[in-house]
Amino acid sequence: MEATSAAAASVFDHLEQAPEDPILGITVAYNKDPHPGKVNLGVGAYRTEEGKPLILNVVRRAEERLLADRSKNKEYLPITGLADFNKRSAMLILGSDSPAIVEKRLVTAQCLSGTGSLRVGAEFLARHYGVKLVFLPTPTWGNHFKVFMNAGLAVKTYRYYDNKTRGLDYEGMLEDIGAAPSGSVILLHACAHNPTGVDPTPQQWEGIRQAIRNRGHLPFFDSAYQGFASGSLDKDAHAVRTFVADGGECFIAQSFAKNLGLYGERVGALSIVTKSSGVATRVESQLKLVIRPMYSNPPIHGASIVALVLGDGDLFSEWTVELKGMADRIISMRHKLYDALRARGTPGDWTHILKQIGMFSFTGLNKEQVQFMTREYRIYMTLDGRISMAGLSLKTVPLLADAIHAAVTGAKA
């Protein structure tokens, strides 16, 4: 490669324009659309009934307190982040009486939301773990593939969603877990599976746990919706906690993007549950070597907000109420949409909209139908048929129902 001056050929000539990200690109397209009636059901970002982004009250109060606190400064955080945040985040997902915490077998590092936590964990595994292979559910959040691949791990999939039943392909999942090379990394959505909204039952989780432990696999939880699935923080942590309770090791990537509405602040944590405090200490030292050449240390603002909310009894209680409010509004939108489709006599069984858990609905619409809905009705959603229920309101439900109805009945615009 030889760089030359402006007039001659560029060393960058071989570069192509990359397409927009399949999920985040929906917002890009939505923003470009001048049509007033457009609706963004693409990215999983909560909207109020008025269709506006929401800053939680507890977040606003936390920020006011932080700004008024003269003792606060902007000095570099340690490489693994704000200690208080790490401690409280771990307690949130594991429970404060978790054996991993009590026995000090845990290392937690503040990372850049869910994505950053997954990536740092993946990089660590690529360097220090013998089986450089991770299994992702089919389907899964689109970005999972590149996160693990760019870290240097091979990626395979396990069966998860059953198109016919619109539920969990439990047998297929257990078969694929059983067939995976011993010690494989198994990525699990802790709750509110993205994009399907289909979660295992507690009994199924137990079967999954046994299958994973029997093969000596390493579970890697992606927990981006704690509190959003059932409305209860503890209930939504159940699967993770049963894995930790059996004494085995696991990785957990936590995000506070959705449940505290801190999307753009990029707050999350990677927790690694190991067998002993000695291992945990050494693992932590190696995590720092992954993080330092990536971004040196994590951003302070969002983590400070979370630490304040988690550490203050009043703020924490208020948070649980706001969280339940968001989860309830989503459930109410599910009902409204279902009722609207029934009212229109839209062909098909739409009960999956009611049964699915969390922020998204996996509608079952295909790519052509989605493109039709975007073109003719200005409904912005991902091509896999996923819609963010959090982006719906009483005003926009009728439009969406019309669009779905038209797409399904093959109506021409």
Added chain:
Amino acid sequence: MAVAVDVSRFENVSMAPPDPILGVSEAFKADTDATKLNLGVGAYRTEDLQPYVLKVVNKAEQLMLERGENKEYLPIEGLAAFNKATAELLLGADNPVIKNGQIATVQGLSGTGSLRLGAAFIARYFPGVKVLISSPTWGNHKNILSDVGVPWSEYRYFDPQTVGLDFKGMIEDIKGAPNGSVILLHGCAHNPTGIDPTPEQWEAIADELEEKGHMPFFDVAYQGFASGSLDDDASSVRKFASRGFEMFVAQSYSKNLGLYAERIGAINVILPTADLAARVKSQLKRLARPMYSNPPVHGARIVANVVGDSVLFDEWRAEMQMMAGRIKGVRQKLYEALLSKDKSGKDWSFILKQIGMFSFTGLTKSQSDNMTDKWHVYMTKDGRISLAGLNLAKCDYLADAIIDSYYNVK
């Protein structure tokens, strides 16, 4: 209940050594001696040796809170207002590169994150191309390049005889590198030495890069902090841009806006055409998405607000001049203290000639150890001291420590 495996999968993971720079602050914190002095990490301190949050930053955050701006995801490439402001700060708003859209700017996680994106881009799109880094350089440069898998080697830079620039060695090593290599250059206030090329030397360096078809990659972490002037500190970058180089520039607002922990910076790629800039930007996004999806909003908004308001911008300039001025002041006092205490005739004037936050004292590792062990002066083992962590009151003490270590420890 199914039993999990008994032995940890990570039993063989070894204990990593502490970070050579960030580890210094941790050691300092643990020291209970009253005379201790932290000259480790490059974070500005006031004359009272306290961390400093700029007044304009407080004002900007107040404004942001009052406005109640939302916390939606930024685009992968970051806050548009920030990206525009940062490119204009770097090159000047009326620069043809900016006017013609010949620059791809992506908000990054301060200097480190921006360097990482640039390095990952080089690894992916220019496989096999080598990056040359100065000897010495900021310790983390090697780690960033190694982690993305880019081969690197060093060019001579620091001359211990003159405690100045080994210009001849630098040019020789740039000449000796395979054509089309990437040369990592510090835009101003070289870290760790504080030694910058003169304008004439910069021209000669540019000539050499042109001759060899090398690509410059500037690390700009101290714009405004070195001389106190944003424009003066950007002159090396602007010179290269005006000569038509395709180049990478990583920026950081950690020091000049005191936004250390907010992690705000940018990776810029200057190209011959707007079309190329668009393509490069799209590929930078593909590297960022699987790393952290999109960058943090808070620091970006602070920068955009400060730069976007002429009153705040002027206040920022004044605060930057104050910070740069305080550092020049301690350099002067330290120099005078050394001169008065060391009668051997040793030339300590490099303290005055070096620019920016750091001084490369020329102390060896064992001498640096003595600084810490005997004098409780914390610094990095390469002999670098951060003048930002020194105040007028401690200059005498530091001079004593330096003289003792230099003369009494081999």
